[in-house]
Every structure is written in structure tokens, then in C-alpha cells.
Amino acid sequence: MRIGFIGLGNMATAIIGGLLAQGIVEPGDVIGSAKTAATRERRAAELGIEVTADNAAVARAADVLVLAVKPVFFPEVIAEARDAVRDETLVVSIAAGLTVEVIEGLFGRPVRLVRCMPNTPALVGAGCTAVCPGPRATADDEALVLRLMGACGTASVIPERLMDAASAVAGSSPAFVFMFVEALADGGVAAGMPRAQALEFAAQAVMGSAKLALETGRHPGELKDMVCSPGGTTIEGVAALEAGAFRAAVMEAVAACVEKAQRL
Ligand SMILES: NC(=O)C1=CN([C@@H]2O[C@H](COP(=O)(O)OP(=O)(O)OC[C@H]3O[C@@H](n4cnc5c(N)ncnc54)[C@H](OP(=O)(O)O)[C@@H]3O)[C@@H](O)[C@H]2O)C=CC1
Numbered sequence: 176m177r178i179g180f181i182g183l184g185n186m187a188t189a190i191i192g193g194l195l196a197q198g199i200v201e202p203g204d205v206i207g208s209a210k211t212a213a214t215r216e217r218r219a220a221e222l223g224i225e226v227t228a229d230n231a232a233v234a235r236a237a238d239v240l241v242l243a244v245k246p247v248f249f250p251e252v253i254a255e256a257r258d259a260v261r262d263e264t265l266v267v268s269i270a271a272g273l274t275v276e277v278i279e280g281l282f283g284r285p286v287r288l289v290r291c292m293p294n295t296p297a298l299v300g301a302g303c304t305a306v307c308p309g310p311r312a313t314a315d316d317e318a319l320v321l322r323l324m325g326a327c328g329t330a331s332v333i334p335e336r337l338m339d340a341a342s343a344v345a346g347s348s349p350a351f352v353f354m355f356v357e358a359l360a361d362g363g364v365a366a367g368m369p370r371a372q373a374l375e376f377a378a379q380a381v382m383g384s385a386k387l388a389l390e391t392g393r394h395p396g397e398l399k400d401m402v403c404s405p406g407g408t409t410i411e412g413v414a415a416l417e418a419g420a421f422r423a424a425v426m427e428a429v430a431a432c433v434e435k436a437q438r439l
């Protein structure tokens with residue numbers, strides 16, 4: 176099975192890196208295209224994959240064709256690739272906001288299409304991918320995408336009406352988490368910690384907290400309460416976050432992402 180990627184940016188690279196690290200594919204199984212020679216050369220060197228400037232060549236070579244350019248470039252890359260997409264080619268879109276109907280409209284004919292919303296932790300096998308099979312995708316197509324993306328973390332089928340929400344909560348949220356990690360570390364540095372140590376402690380605490388929530392299944396409020404000793408230090412920090420409208424800011428960030436996806 177050959178997997179083709181049109182677009183070799185941040186997300187495609189995270190998926191390819193994850194698939195290679197998990198041993199799901201070999202570098203020779205992957206072909207990709209990018210706009211600039213600089214990106215093509217960098218990805219070929221980093222990942223050992225075949226690269227080309229020719230999007231149609233990627234579509235011709237691929238059993239699974241992943242469309243991994245920004246939504247605004249979908250019309251032009253699909254125009255270049257569509258004649259090379261065969262009836263048996265499985266097309267996977269990872270674009271935010273673009274519905275199955277819109278993508279099929281760009282192909283001008285029915286295609287076997289699965290929409291996915293992955294995130295960059297796929298690179299280290301800890302991704303979270305929402306999967307939405309289009310009407311012409313078969314049960315085998317769905318199973319294949321779940322197997323591929325599941326190898327890079329978790330992968331779950333969701334209805335298309337929830338894809339914009341999943342795009343925010345899974346796709347975009349790593350950016351918010353990294354901002355939080357950076358801010359935690361800044362606070363540690365302000366209190367005298369060396370930068371590298373503060374970053375390591377902050378990232379490890381975030382990872383451990385996520386693991387605790389996932390593995391215990393306990394409500395995050397209960398887990399928060401377990402940290403707040405009566406009259407202790409943590410509740411002072413919780414009060415400071417509430418004064419800064421921390422949770423409202425996070426909810427507004429999710430809503431802003433959803434709104435933007437609906438406009439794409
Ligand atoms: N980044 C993320 O965390 C996530 C992104 N996504 C989705 O993934 C898609 C890609 O996003 P992201 O990886 O962040 O974007 P990037 O900007 O990092 O990468 C886009 C890639 O597309 C290439 N490209 C642009 N035009 C063409 C073209 N005409 N033919 C071939 N390749 C082209 C670019 O090439 P070059 O480098 O040469 O300019 C680049 O390699 C988007 O649709 C986004 O919604 C989904 C989930 C998470």
C-alpha cells in the first residue's frame with residue numbers, strides 16, 4: 176500500500192513521522208508533494224520519503240491519497256490531481272472546515288472520501304484523530320483509516336456535524352496547551368527556576384495530569400480538588416486563574432475556532 180501526501184507541512188509531517196515511528200509504513204511506501212523545493216528537500220532528508228512537485232504523480236502513485244494543504248489551496252490541488260484519482264483510490268482530507276460535500280464538489284464526481292481531524296502529537300504516537308467517513312467510503316476504508324491514525328494515537332469515528340468542534344478540541348488545542356506550558360514555565364522562571372527545568376516540569380505535569388484524567392476517568396473538577404489542600408498554596412493559584420477568567424478564555428478559544436471553521 177502506498178500513501179501519498181499532497182502537502183508536506185506541519186500536520187502531514189507529524190502523521191508521516193508517527194506512521195514511520197510506529198512501523199506502520201516504510202519510507203518507500205510514502206510519496207509526497209509540496210509547493211517549494213525547500214520543503215520537498217527538507218522532508219526527503221528528514222523522512223527518507225520520495226518527493227515530487229507533481230501533485231498528479233502523487234495521486235497516481237497513491238492507494239491512499241491524503242490532502243494535507245490548507246483549505247484555501249484545495250481547489251487548485253484537487254484540479255491538478257482529480258484525473259489521476261482512480262475509483263479504488265481512498266482520499267483522506269485533513270482540512271479544517273471543508274465538508275465531504277464541498278470536497279466532492281471540487282472533484283466533480285463521487286470519490287471514496289474520509290475526513291479526518293488529527294493533531295500534531297501524532298508525531299510521538301499520542302495523537303487524537305476524529306474520523307468521518309463520506310457516503311462512498313466502504314467499511315474497509317473506515318477500518319484502514321482507523322488503523323493508520325490509530326497507530327499515531329487514538330482515532331474515533333464521529334458524525335460530520337461535530338467535526339468543527341473536534342477540530343477545536345483536538346486539532347487546535349495542542350496550541351493552547353503549549354501556550355499553557357510556556358506560561359507555567361515563565362512563572363517558574365520568574366520564581367527562580369532555570370528555564371530548561373521549568374519547561375520540563377511544566378510539560379511533565381501537563382502530560383501526567385492528562386494521563387491521570389484519562390486513566391482514572393474521574394471528573395477534572397474532582398482531580399483539581401484533590402490538589403487543593405485546605406488553606407494551601409494551590410487554591411490561591413486557582414483563585415488567581417478564576418480572577419483571570421481562565422476557563423472562560425479557554426471556552427471562548429474553542430468557540431472562536433469553531434466559528435472560523437464554519438467560515439472556511
Ligand atoms: N497543523 C495542525 O496542527 C493541523 C492541521 N490540519 C490541517 O492540515 C492541513 C495542513 O495544515 P498545516 O500542515 O498546518 O499547514 P502547513 O502550512 O504547515 O503545510 C501546508 C503544506 O502544503 C503545501 N502546499 C501548498 N500549496 C501546495 C500545492 N499547490 N501543491 C502541493 N503542496 C502545496 C506547502 O508546501 P510548502 O511548504 O512548499 O509551501 C506545505 O508543505 C490544513 O488543511 C489544516 O486544516 C488539521 C489538523 C491539525
Ligand SMILES: O=C(O)[C@@H]1CCC=N1
Nearest residue numbers: 270271342343346347
Ligand atoms: O489552525 C488550523 O486551521 C488547523 C486546523 C486544526 C489545527 N490546525
